[in-house]
Amino acid sequence: MQACSLQQQPQVAARQLCCAVAAPERIEATAAAPGKLQQPGKGQDQVTVVYKFGGSSVASAERMMEVADIVCSFPEHLPCVVLSAMGKTTNLLLQCGEEALRTDASDIRSLAPLKAIQDLHRETAQKLGVDHDCIEEVEALLKQLEQLLVGISIMQDLTPRAKDSLVSFGERLSTRLFAAFLNAQGIKAKQYDAYAIGVTTSDNFVNAEVNYQLTLPAVKEALTFKPGQERHLPIVTGFLGRGLQTGAITTLGRGGSDLTCTLLGASLGLPEVQVWKDVDGVLTADPRVVSTATPVSRLTFEEATELAVFGATVLHPLAMQPAHECNVGVRVKNSYNRTAPGTLITEERAMEDVLVTSVVIKSNVTLVDITSTRMMGQYGFLAKVFDVFARNKISVDVVATSEVSVSLTLDPAKTMWERDLITDELEHLMHDFEGIAEAHYRRGMAIISLICNVQRTSEILERVFRVFGREKINVQMLSQGASKTNIALIVNDEEAKAALRALHQEFFGSC
Numbered sequence: 001m002q003a004c005s006l007q008q009q010p011q012v013a014a015r016q017l018c019c020a021v022a023a024p025e026r027i028e029a030t031a032a033a034p035g036k037l038q039q040p041g042k043g044q045d046q047v048t049v050v051y052k053f054g055g056s057s058v059a060s061a062e063r064m065m066e067v068a069d070i071v072c073s074f075p076e077h078l079p080c081v082v083l084s085a086m087g088k089t090t091n092l093l094l095q096c097g098e099e100a101l102r103t104d105a106s107d108i109r110s111l112a113p114l115k116a117i118q119d120l121h122r123e124t125a126q127k128l129g130v131d132h133d134c135i136e137e138v139e140a141l142l143k144q145l146e147q148l149l150v151g152i153s154i155m156q157d158l159t160p161r162a163k164d165s166l167v168s169f170g171e172r173l174s175t176r177l178f179a180a181f182l183n184a185q186g187i188k189a190k191q192y193d194a195y196a197i198g199v200t201t202s203d204n205f206v207n208a209e210v211n212y213q214l215t216l217p218a219v220k221e222a223l224t225f226k227p228g229q230e231r232h233l234p235i236v237t238g239f240l241g242r243g244l245q246t247g248a249i250t251t252l253g254r255g256g257s258d259l260t261c262t263l264l265g266a267s268l269g270l271p272e273v274q275v276w277k278d279v280d281g282v283l284t285a286d287p288r289v290v291s292t293a294t295p296v297s298r299l300t301f302e303e304a305t306e307l308a309v310f311g312a313t314v315l316h317p318l319a320m321q322p323a324h325e326c327n328v329g330v331r332v333k334n335s336y337n338r339t340a341p342g343t344l345i346t347e348e349r350a351m352e353d354v355l356v357t358s359v360v361i362k363s364n365v366t367l368v369d370i371t372s373t374r375m376m377g378q379y380g381f382l383a384k385v386f387d388v389f390a391r392n393k394i395s396v397d398v399v400a401t402s403e404v405s406v407s408l409t410l411d412p413a414k415t416m417w418e419r420d421l422i423t424d425e426l427e428h429l430m431h432d433f434e435g436i437a438e439a440h441y442r443r444g445m446a447i448i449s450l451i452c453n454v455q456r457t458s459e460i461l462e463r464v465f466r467v468f469g470r471e472k473i474n475v476q477m478l479s480q481g482a483s484k485t486n487i488a489l490i491v492n493d494e495e496a497k498a499a500l501r502a503l504h505q506e507f508f509g510s511c
């Protein structure tokens with residue numbers, strides 16, 4: 001395996017996670033006609049590529065059949081497949097958890113989101129014609145899920161740790177169904193839980209950090225075929241890991257299956273992984289805001305990270321980390337339109353002809369202005385300012401400084417699960433500035449980021465301000481910073497979508 005710097009982290013021991021299952025029977029399988037699909041990767045000794053399919057790609061039995069067809073349609077590749085939970089299952093599981101807190105234990109089984117999850121997975125098992133063992137496993141997991149919700153109801157407590165156990169059912173169910181379907185079609189496949197093959201993380205539940213040093217070699221060992229071992233398609237749960245100290249199931253933050261995909265690619269030393277979505281690649285803007293957005297053919301790892309961090313929900317913000325460190329190309333493809341070329345993300349790309357690549361909004365941002373008349377000629381002021389944010393565990397996105405003031409924006413999400421900074425936290429922050437500086441905050445702001453060629457900043461900004469002048473949009477703060485790929489403009493949230501459309505029109509000719 002290619003050595004990558006991610007492995008240079010301190011050594012620590014991983015723990016075992018046990019999960020006992022009971023197996024009542026409730027679903028009946030209907031046979032699907034086998035034989036249509038051909039086993040891919042004939043003659044390959046080892047896994048050659050990782051494909052990740054998100055919730056939108058595996059939302060139903062029909063979609064799983066389509067994904068199976070995609071997986072088998074590259075005969076030269078022996079793929080490892082990472083799956084997310086089916087459709088909106090993760091949201092439904094979180095809803096179950098919240099509702100369990102307000103529901104009597106004896107009424108848990110009638111929770112509507114629980115019923116929706118049970119119906120979806122039972123119906124999928126039936127339509128896919130999976131074998132009896134899989135049906136038993138699915139029923140056992142659904143039973144465990146119900147028991148966990150009863151526990152949450154009795155305890156009247158939904159800890160982050162319990163939340164991670166709760167949402168893990170989505171990926172544990174989808175991967176079992178998909179592997180069983182492939183086997184029913186005569187394709188040799190085996191289901192793996194990521195936490196059982198060495199994906200080791202911190203114990204920071206709901207947003208766990210990957211321990212690369214332990215994970216990379218462990219995953220490589222688990223997914224490398226031994227001499228004489230039968231070749232099969234590993235079907236791995238995305239999103240999940242195992243906490244190093246607790247041994248409990250952790251999750252990598254919402255959308256974390258993208259990170260599982262690149263992590264597996266890095267572990268196996270592969271040249272490329274593919275994340276399959278419901279769009280033709282990374283687009284010039286969020287298609288829900290700009291319906292005419294078009295695919296971007298190439299991006300660098302740095303650009304893709306900036307896009308994700310600054311609001312493009314198409315990729316997990318940390319997914320590029322292992323890919324970048326271990327130089328694994330990432331291709332974003334559309335499982336609904338498989339012939340579309342998609343977006344290829346690599347270390348470098350030709351930038352000569354590039355002006356603006358994509359425009360993105362991050363909404364619900366708080367802008368903080370901090371002023372100190374004593375800043376002039378003083379050293380240590382910025383250190384004191386950032387120390388206040390560090391103590392309050394609040395993450396800062398964009399910064400602009402002048403001689404006497406510093407303005408910055410705060411990440412709306414302290415964790416990726418809690419989207420709002422509450423007023424109490426902000427008031428506490430303001431209080432902590434007393435004696436250091438005068439601080440004020442404004443909520444309801446948005447960051448518009450232009451992922452662009454900053455070698456051509458003057459030309460870009462000249463056009464941006466022409467557009468904003470015409471549209472009467474006021475820029476509250478502007479930052480280019482050290483990033484070589486991003487210009488950030490802070491505007492009022494209510495003007496942000498119109499501003500984005502106007503910028504898209506200016507730089508891509510459509511809005």
Ligand SMILES: Nc1ncnc2c1ncn2[C@@H]1O[C@H](COP(=O)(O)OP(=O)(O)O)[C@@H](O)[C@H]1O
Pocket residue numbers: 053054055056057084255276277278279281282283284285286287288311312313314315358
């Ligand atoms: N710049 C962008 N390019 C492409 N898609 C985007 C962008 N910004 C936001 N999106 C949204 O991201 C969605 C795909 O990401 P996601 O739902 O996480 O996929 P999956 O669940 O299949 O992994 C798209 O349907 C689109 O609405």
Ligand SMILES: N[C@@H](CC(=O)OP(=O)(O)O)C(=O)O
Pocket residue numbers: 053054055056084085090091170238239253254255256257258
């Ligand atoms: N199922 C998890 C993990 C994930 O990556 O999902 P998706 O690939 O559908 O964004 C979530 O909803 O966050």
